[in-house]
Amino acid sequence: MIEIKVPTVGESISEVTLTQWLKADGAWVERDELLCEMESEKATFELNAEQAGILHIVAKEGDTINIGDVACTIDETATRPEGAAAAPAPKAEEKPAAKAEAAAPKAEALPKDVKATPVAQAIMADKKVKPAEVNGSGVAGKILKHDVLEALNSPGIKGGAAQVTRTDRPEKMSNLRKTISRRLVEAKNTTAMLTTFNEVDMTRIMEVRKLYKDTFKEAHGVNLGFMSFFTKACCIALQEYQAVNAYIDGDNIIYHEYCDVSIAVSAPKGLVVPVIRNAESKSMAELEMAVVDLAKKARDNKLSMEEMTGGTFTITNGGVFGSLMSTPIINIPQSAILGMHKIQDRPMVVNGKIEIRPMMYLALSYDHRIIDGRESVGFLVRVKELLESPELMLIGKDPVKGLLNL
Known part of the structure; x- marks a missing residue:
């Protein structure tokens, strides 16, 4: 009899929740076949059969079990039953044996x-x-x-x-939801959090996307979305306003020379914030590919611990759900988070005339202990400037001023 135990999934994790059995008790399982899904406070993972045999379930769905505990056993000495492929709870993609298929x-x-x-x-x-x-x-x-x-x-x-x-x-409540709850309360209670607002005219970005979306997709194999523009703009602004990209560690302030941008993604079991490492060095296509990859892994509960830890700044997009304005909560230990919102046509005064423009409200929540009002406002104004004139992102300044070294 082989014991299948809960593996170590992280240094700080001592227990997990068994969320779902993929095979039924008493079913015949093949070696390496998926047996169940488990959830830690940071990620979801699966247990595989170490040998073929009859499955005997020990832990039930919904149980919280410790690392190293036995989740199930497999009787590897059992004789393979006739029509074993027609187990009581097969996976959707499995094809039952021909004999069992007729009776099932x-x-x-x-x-x-x-x-x-x-x-x-x-x-x-x-x-x-x-x-x-x-x-x-x-x-x-x-x-x-x-x-x-x-x-x-x-x-x-x-x-x-x-x-x-x-x-x-x-x-x-799942371990992930418990962790989200704890961290949100901790952020509210341990930071001097304020939020500053601005609005950005999305006309130029929408024009660029419309003009180059097909060429971009053909060249890079990925769609040109909004997130790459926002990530690129934030990276430039973070390098100019370094306090926004820093955090407090005891009596020290840790300043980062790089931008590891966390992207808030809605996953089946809650909000997760996977990280794009060294986002400041990535091209627009690389940023788009990273966002697509992380979002897919989040939806499939396939994010690793490495991909979910260590960000220096977070971007969250409530606009995809229709939010017009919000005050996002800081993703501690980071010191700031940028909230994107719904793009809405509004009448704006442009050169003394009223024009309908696609506008988006931006919200920057920040820890006032480390970021002053001047820095928070300056950062958000810089992001607005870069988004409204995306050509500035190429060298970080107006091309003519760059030519003149101004």
């Missing part, structure tokens, strides 16, 4: 825009529940286990708004 219940194939957890898919297949009969309550409408059970308990009635209910559903 067939569920309606999930459309590409419908997502479901492996456990939910297994129950739907077994009980012959159609996706249209289930109201997914997960992120982006993902169908969870309890959604399928709710549909089975209320046949003919689709869950959600169409079903009148006063049921309260308790759900254990």
Whole structure:
């Protein structure tokens, strides 16, 4: 009997939460097959079968277990059962053996825009529940286990708004959500946080994107988005206003000679802030590729500990959710965070005339213990200047002034 134990996932992490079994108790598993998903306070990871055999589950879904504890065992001496590929809870992408396929219940194939957890898919297949009969309550409408059970308990009635209910559903707070809660409260309680606002005219950036988006995509294989412009502008401003890129360590102020920019990304289990290392040295295409890569890993819960630690400054975009203005909370131990918001057409006075311009509010929350008002305002004004005249980002100043060494 082989014991599958919880591995070490970080120096400061002593426990994890078992979020989901991907195989059922008593199922035959192959070597290296995924068994379950676990979540630490910083990332999600998976356990694999070390040998083929019969799985015996020890820890249950939702349990908090310590590093080194046994999550399950595998009886590697067991005889492979006939039709073993048709395990009770196969992964969605697995193809059952031909013999088992004939006997197994067939569920309606999930459309590409419908997502479901492996456990939910297994129950739907077994009980012959159609996706249209289930109201997914997960992120982006993902169908969870309890959604399928709710549909089975209320046949003919689709869950959600169409079903009148006063049921309260308790759900254990995940380690990641606990960490987010703790760090947000800590940021509010340990920093002298203020927020300064400005607005940026997005006309030039939108013109540049419209003019070069196809050429950029063809040349670099990635779309030209807004985040590369904002990251590039912030890196230039951070090098000019170094206190914004620093943090307090005891009685010292640590100034960074580099810009490791954290990008706030909404993941299925909460907000995460993966880091683009040395963003100041990257091209626009490299920044766009880094953002796409980190965002995909966040959505798939594949971010490593290395990718989520050590940023010096954070950018968050509430505009993708429709936020017009907000006061973002500092990502400690950093000293500042820039909040982007929704682009909205507004009447603006330009050269004495009223014109409709695409405007975005910017918010810079900062720790007043290390960043003075002059620096915070100067930083935000500099970012605004660079965004409204993106050609300035090439050398950090007006080309004519650069020519004249002014």
